Amino acid sequence: MGQKKKKSMILLLSVLLILAAVYFILQSWNKSQEKKQQAKEEAKQVYLTDIGEVKGIQYDTGSGDMEFKKEGDVWYYAPDMDFPLAQSYPKKMAEEFGHLKAERELKDGDSLEAYGLTDPVYTVVLKDAEGKETTLYYGSSTGDSYYVTVGDTKKVYTVSNTTISDLQYSLDDMAQLDTFPTIGSGNxxxxxxxxxxxxxxxxxxxxxxxxxxxxxxxxxxxxxxxxxxxxxxxxxxxxxxxxxxxxxxxxxxxxxxxxxxxxxxxxxxxxxxxxxxxxxxxxxxxxxxxxxxxxxxxxxxx
Missing domain, CATH: 2.60.40 (Immunoglobulin-like)
Structure with missing residues (x-):
């Protein structure tokens, strides 16, 4: 290979390396900007609750109380500790309500009665590891949201109506049934x-x-x-x-x-x-x- 060709190859390789470096830098910068933007959005986000570990969940959807408690890493149906409870249900509730995200806070709003919060549709009581209770009250619905207040704060927020989807399951729905093996004449x-x-x-x-x-x-x-x-x-x-x-x-x-x-x-x-x-x-x-x-x-x- 002649000297001219060698120089051309080296030049081409150098250009490719520079382009690769620029691409890597741009990618890193974009990711950095995305993280900063996410952090800004997260900083603006309002959470109604911030419970380190939820150890108890009690709620009333109008058809009677449901209560679950956590001992160690296991959730139980409180009235019957032997009930075969599928763990995914209380785990999801604890994740959702332990850090309940608000859509917005109502400033200078009407009275609690105007939002259906003096006679709540749903009441959710959460208990943390120290036994401290936090009560969420769900009032009237508005579009795809519910009006919610925490305890006696009288501050009114809206939250997504999907947050109460886990409360709609019956106890039968939450049962972890046994798995019957596949048996046939072949085995x-x-x-x-x-x-x-x-x-x-x-x-x-x-x-x-x-x-x-x-x-x-x-x-x-x-x-x-x-x-x-x-x-x-x-x-x-x-x-x-x-x-x-x-x-x-x-x-x-x-x-x-x-x-x-x-x-x-x-x-x-x-x-x-x-x-x-x-x-x-x-x-x-x-x-x-x-x-x-x-x-x-x-x-x-x-």
């Missing part, structure tokens, strides 16, 4: 049924049991855990569902999942007025309702 290895002290076994390794395995696998594959009769049954109440040890039918199903052998234990009890059977699984305290037809298939009954 069911054995089913053992114990009733009234008698045991029946269906084994996939036995050719004479192939039809029985297919039948019971069909029943297990049709189970859906959707209807609940009791979310946290106590031992003393098991008999009313026919799920006490003396009355229930026990099904132990051995199956494979990801090449590992697993065991499902299912307890089947009485039939209700709608021809559903009361059912529990493994060590769960939730009593489910499953159709009698599906249970008959699981038990290989006519």
């Amino acid at each position: 069911l290895k054995k089913e053992i049924i114990t009733k009234d002290g008698k045991t029946t076994t269906y084994d996939s390794e036995k050719e004479e049991d192939s039809k029985n395995i297919a039948a019971v696998a069909g029943g297990l594959g049709a189970v859906t855990l959707q209807k609940v009769a009791d979310y946290s049954v106590e031992d003393k109440d098991l008999a009313q569902y026919g799920l006490d040890e003396a009355s229930r039918t026990t099904v132990e199903a051995a199956y494979t999942l990801d090449k590992k052998e697993k065991t499902l234990t299912l307890y089947i009890g009485n039939t209700d007025a709608d021809k559903n059977r009361y059912v529990m699984m493994n060590d769960s305290r939730i009593v489910y309702l499953i159709s009698d037809e599906v249970c008959k298939n699981i038990l290989n009954e006519e």
Whole structure:
């Protein structure tokens, strides 16, 4: 390569390096400006609450009180600590209400009554780690917002109507139900049924049991855990569902999942007025309702 070509290549490379450096500097500057702008916007933002850690949430949406409390890292439904509460619901409420963002503050406004705040639509009480309570009152709605005041401050703000969306869930909606495994004739290895002290076994390794395995696998594959009769049954109440040890039918199903052998234990009890059977699984305290037809298939009954 000639000297002229070498000089041209070096010059071109130098130009490219300079352009790359300029591009990097511009990118960094733009990001810096964006951060400054975000910081300015954040500084202007008004928050109605600033609670380090929310440890308690209580609210009334007109259909009764709901109360949750946090112990350690776990949220509980306060009236029934054994209720299987899905953690995502109270966590989201704590995040939303612990740092509740205002859209605007009303200056020189009317009386609280004019905004529906003397008879609030919603009342939310938050408790922090020291036990201090903060009360939010939601008044009338206006467009996509609600009028809100905090405690007895008499300052009125508007907040987005989406902030109360988490309060619309029923307790049933917030239940963390069990996950029933996927079982079919392809992965069911054995089913053992114990009733009234008698045991029946269906084994996939036995050719004479192939039809029985297919039948019971069909029943297990049709189970859906959707209807609940009791979310946290106590031992003393098991008999009313026919799920006490003396009355229930026990099904132990051995199956494979990801090449590992697993065991499902299912307890089947009485039939209700709608021809559903009361059912529990493994060590769960939730009593489910499953159709009698599906249970008959699981038990290989006519």
